[in-house]
Amino acid sequence: MTLTYISRGFSAAGGAIQLCVDESTQLVGNGLLQLTKVMDPDILQRICKATALGIAAMADAGCVPSALKNFKLESFKIVLLNTDAGHNFWSWFRQPYNWFKPITVNLVDWDAAQNELIAKLNAQLSRSGAPNHLTQAEVDKFATDCMNKQLEHMKKGVNYATPEEFKKDLAKQLKVVNGDSAAAHHQPAFANVDLADFTLPHRNANYLEWWTNFSFTWVDALCVPLYLKIWNLDPCPFLLGKAGDLTLKAADAVSLGTQARGLGETRLFKWVSSQDLGNVVWGACTAAFLFQFLEARRKLNDQSLKSWQMENAKRDAIAAAAEAIYCGANFLTLQNSNSILVNSLGVVAKLAGVWRILSRNDHPKLKSTTAVGG
Amino acid sequence: MGMISNVGSSISFGVCRLYADAWTLGTNITADLKKSSLRDLSGLYYQFDKVTKWSGSALNLFPIAARVSGFVTDSKGLKTALTPITASVLMFKDLCYALLWIKDIDSWMEKDKTTGRINFKMPAWDLRLYTVGNLCEFGVFVHSYIYKFDVCSQIAKGMGTWEILGVKPFTFPVLANCSYNPKDIFIFAACSVRFFPYAGRFARLTFKASPLNSEEKQELKDMLKFDQVLKHVVCSLGKMAIIWVAPNHYMKDWFPLLTLISDSGSLIGGVLKKRRELEVK
Numbered sequence: 001m002t003l004t005y006i007s008r009g010f011s012a013a014g015g016a017i018q019l020c021v022d023e024s025t026q027l028v029g030n031g032l033l034q035l036t037k038v039m040d041p042d043i044l045q046r047i048c049k050a051t052a053l054g055i056a057a058m059a060d061a062g063c064v065p066s067a068l069k070n071f072k073l074e075s076f077k078i079v080l081l082n083t084d085a086g087h088n089f090w091s092w093f094r095q096p097y098n099w100f101k102p103i104t105v106n107l108v109d110w111d112a113a114q115n116e117l118i119a120k121l122n123a124q125l126s127r128s129g130a131p132n133h134l135t136q137a138e139v140d141k142f143a144t145d146c147m148n149k150q151l152e153h154m155k156k157g158v159n160y161a162t163p164e165e166f167k168k169d170l171a172k173q174l175k176v177v178n179g180d181s182a183a184a185h186h187q188p189a190f191a192n193v194d195l196a197d198f199t200l201p202h203r204n205a206n207y208l209e210w211w212t213n214f215s216f217t218w219v220d221a222l223c224v225p226l227y228l229k230i231w232n233l234d235p236c237p238f239l240l241g242k243a244g245d246l247t248l249k250a251a252d253a254v255s256l257g258t259q260a261r262g263l264g265e266t267r268l269f270k271w272v273s274s275q276d277l278g279n280v281v282w283g284a285c286t287a288a289f290l291f292q293f294l295e296a297r298r299k300l301n302d303q304s305l306k307s308w309q310m311e312n313a314k315r316d317a318i319a320a321a322a323e324a325i326y327c328g329a330n331f332l333t334l335q336n337s338n339s340i341l342v343n344s345l346g347v348v349a350k351l352a353g354v355w356r357i358l359s360r361n362d363h364p365k366l367k368s369t370t371a372v373g374g
Numbered sequence: 375m376g377m378i379s380n381v382g383s384s385i386s387f388g389v390c391r392l393y394a395d396a397w398t399l400g401t402n403i404t405a406d407l408k409k410s411s412l413r414d415l416s417g418l419y420y421q422f423d424k425v426t427k428w429s430g431s432a433l434n435l436f437p438i439a440a441r442v443s444g445f446v447t448d449s450k451g452l453k454t455a456l457t458p459i460t461a462s463v464l465m466f467k468d469l470c471y472a473l474l475w476i477k478d479i480d481s482w483m484e485k486d487k488t489t490g491r492i493n494f495k496m497p498a499w500d501l502r503l504y505t506v507g508n509l510c511e512f513g514v515f516v517h518s519y520i521y522k523f524d525v526c527s528q529i530a531k532g533m534g535t536w537e538i539l540g541v542k543p544f545t546f547p548v549l550a551n552c553s554y555n556p557k558d559i560f561i562f563a564a565c566s567v568r569f570f571p572y573a574g575r576f577a578r579l580t581f582k583a584s585p586l587n588s589e590e591k592q593e594l595k596d597m598l599k600f601d602q603v604l605k606h607v608v609c610s611l612g613k614m615a616i617i618w619v620a621p622n623h624y625m626k627d628w629f630p631l632l633t634l635i636s637d638s639g640s641l642i643g644g645v646l647k648k649r650r651e652l653e654v655k
Contacts, residue, residue, distance in 0.1 A: 029492030086466030
C-alpha cells in the first residue's frame with residue numbers, strides 16, 4: 001500500500017520535474033531565438049554604440065560600479081566603437097539598391113493590387129470559355145494566396161525598380177500556388193494567367209521620405225572619407241581623444257582636406273576649407289532624423305492610416321526625435337563641454353532605435369473578400 | 375589483366391569526365407555571374423562579418439603586391455601607414471566573430487509556426503563543430519577585451535610544456551594554435567568533415583570505370599554548383615591551410631593571401647546563399 005503511494009508520488013514528482021525542464025528549455029530556446037536578431041547589422045550597430053556611450057558616460061561621471069572594477073572597460077569600449085565605425089563605413093554597400101529599386105513593400109497598395117488580380121483572374125476565366133465551375137470565393141482565395149506569397153517575399157527585403165519586375169515575380173508566384181497540388185485550388189485555367197495589363201497600384205515616396213533618404217545617402221557617402229581620415233590619422237582616436245600622437249600622411253590622398261583647401265582658394269567656396277567633415281556628417285544625420293520625425297508626425301494626423309501603421313508612426317516619432325536631439329547636440333559640438341549629458345542622450349537615442357526596429361509591425365496578411373466582382 | 379583494363383578504363387573515363395566537369399563548373403560560374411544584381415551588393419553589407427576579415431587581409435596584401443610589382447619601393451612605409459586602418463578593421467572583426475555563435479542558433483532549433491513551440495534538432499557534424507568553435511571564439515574575445523581569466527592563461531601556458539611519452543603534442547602544427555586560439559582545431563575538424571567526403575565522392579564519381587546513370591549524373595552536376603565548390607573546396611582547403619601555417623613565421627607572407635582567397639570565397643558563397651533565399655522558387 002505504502003509502496004504504491006510512494007511510487008505514485010515519485011511519478012508525480014517526475015512529471016512535475018519533466019514539465020519544469022520542458023518549460024524552461026522552451027523559455028531558453030525562445031530567448032536564444034530572440035537573440036539571433038542581434039546579428040542584424042542595424043541592431044548590432046546601435047547596441048554597440050549605446051553600450052560604448054554608456055561606458056563613457058559612467059567613466060565621465062565617475063560612477064563605475066565596484067563590481068566592474070576588474071573589467072577592462074576601456075578596451076571593450078574601443079572595440080565597440082570600432083564595430084560601430086565599421087558598420088557606418090560599410091553601409092554604403094546597400095545604397096545603390098535603394099536608389100535604383102524604389103518600390104518597397106510599404107509603397108504598394110496591397111488591397112488595391114489584390115482586387116486588381118481578382119478582376120484579372122475573372123476576366124481570364126470568362127475569356128477561356130472553359131466550363132467554369134469555380135465559385136467567386138475560390139477565385140478570391142487563390143488571388144489572396146498569391147498576393148500573400150508575394151507580400152511575404154517582399155517583406156524579406158526585396159524591392160523592385162518597375163511594376164514590370166513586380167509582375168514577373170507575381171507570375172511566378174501564381175504558378176507556384178497553382179502548382180501546389182496539395183492545395184484545393186489546383187486549376188488548369190490558372191496555369192497561364194495573362195498579367196500584361198496589370199498596373200501595380202503603388203505610390204511614390206512623398207517629399208519628406210525623399211528628403212530623409214537623400215540625407216541618409218549623404219551620411220553613408222560621407223562616412224567613407226570620414227572614417228578613412230580617422231583611421232589614417234590615429235589608430236584609436238576614441239581612446240586618445242586627440243589626433244597627432246601618431247600622424248601618418250602616406251595615404252593622405254583619401255582624406256578630403258587637400259581637395260577642400262584647393263576648392264577654398266576660389267572666393268565663392270572659401271567657406272568649404274573651414275568645414276569639419278565629422279560635423280557635416282552630424283548635420284546630415286540631424287537633418288535626416290528631423291525629416292523622419294516630421295514624416296512620422298504627419299502620419300499621426302492622417303486619419304486614413306490603419307492602427308498598425310499608427311503604432312509604427314508613434315514609435316518612429318519617439319525614436320527619430322531622440323536621435324535628432326542626440327545628433328543635434330553633437331552637431332552643435334556640445335560633446336566637449338557636456339559629455340555626460342550628450343553620451344546619456346546617445347544611450348537613450350540608440351536604445352530607442354533598437355526598440356523601434358524590434359517592435360516594428362509588418363504589413364498584416366491580406367484577407368479574402370468576396371465583395372469584389374469581375 | 376582484367377584489373378589492368380579496369381584501371382585503364384577508369385583513367386580514360388576520368389579524364390573525359392574531368393573535362394566535362396570543368397565545363398559544367400565554368401558554365402555554372404558564368405550563369406551565377408550573369409545573374410549578379412544590386413541586391414547582391416546590398417547582401418554584402420549583411421555579410422559584414424566576412425567583409426571585415428576580407429578587407430583586413432586585402433589591406434595586408436598591399437605591401438606584398440607593392441613588393442612583387444616593384445611599383446612602390448618603400449613597402450615597409452606603406453605597411454606602417456596602413457597599420458591603423460588594418461588594426462581598426464581587425465577590431466571590428468573581433469566582435470563580429472565573437473558573436474558568430476548567435477548565427478548558429480538557427481541550426482540547432484526551429485520554431486513550430488502553428489504551435490509556437492521550440493523544436494530542438496541536431497545539425498550536421500560540420501555545423502556542430504562550427505558552433506563549438508564559435509563559442510570558443512566568444513570566450514577568447516571575453517578573455518582578451520573584457521575580463522581576464524587567470525585560470526585560462528595558466529592552462530594555455532601549461533599546454534606548451536605538457537609532455538606525453540617524450541612528445542610535446544601542443545607543438546604540432548594544428549594543435550599549437552590551441553594555446554591562443556582554441557577555435558582553430560574545431561574549424562580544422564569541421565573543414566575536414568566538409569572537404570574529405572566531398573572530394574572522395576567526387577573522385578569516385580569521376581573515376582568510375584563505367585558510364586554514370588542519371589542519378590549519379592545529377593549528383594555530379596549538383597556537386598559542381600559554384601557555391602558548393604566554394605563551400606567544400608575553396609573555403610575548406612583555404613581555412614585548413616590558414617590554420618596549418620598560422621604559427622609558422624616563414625609562411626607569414628602567404629597568410630593574407632590565403633585569408634583573402636578563403637574569405638572572398640565564403641563572402642561570395644554567402645551572397646549566393648542570400649540570393650537563393652530571395653528568389654521566387
